Amino acid sequence: MSEQHIYLVGPMGVGKTTVGKQLASLLHRPFVDIDAEIESRCGADIQWIFDMEGEKGFRERETKILEDIIFNSSSSVIATGGGVVLSAKNRQVLQANGQVIYLSASKEQLYERMRRDKSRPLLQVEDRQKVINQLLEVRDPLYREVADVVFSAEGGSAARVAKVLLDELSKH
Incomplete structure (x- = not known):
């Protein structure tokens, strides 16, 4: 496996951060969560940034933070935010600078994982299922466009998903 960045893209709640930490550990690489990095650098949580900006x-x-991490850090496993693919510039940067893995899950699985989550700005609505469906309708084609590998995150624990994903990546 080459020493390039590995990016995990996919919808919120699919497990990019949890699986990413496990995958980074298996590969002995640093792990970076873009959302956590935004919060750290801005000194504010994502909800506050959405509210203010x-x-x-x-x-x-x-x-800006994605580009900074890509161009100024060693080969890492990077969990992106669910909407990172909305920007054509981001899609281009991801594709040109590493291997992109689309972690996917069914709408039902995503809803189940996020039905009580109060931390996601785009889900602070009455009908979460409808929002999840709308987001996937727009974003799924973009995840697929940018992905080198599409991989289901519904295969059990994060550790198991990461191990099976690593096996899959070793084939590429």
Whole structure:
């Protein structure tokens, strides 16, 4: 396996952070969570950034931090935010600078994982299922466009998913 960055893309709640930490451990590489990095650098949580700057402001921060990490860090496993693929620039940067893994899950699985989650700005609505469906409708084609590998995250624990994913990556 080459020493390039590995990016995990996919919808919120699919397990990018949890699986990413496990995968990084198996590969003996650093792990970076873009959302956590945004919060750390901004000194504010994602919800506050959305409230103060809107989604546009958040996406601008996301792009700047993504590029900084890509171009200024050693080969890492990087969990992106669910909306990172909305930017054509981000899609291009991801594809040109590493291997992109689309972690997927069914709409039902995503809803089950996030039905009580209060930390996701885009899900602070009455009908979460509808929002999840709408987000996937827009984002799924973009995840697929950017992905080198599409991989289901529904295969058990994060450790198991990471191990099976590593086996899959070793074939590429």
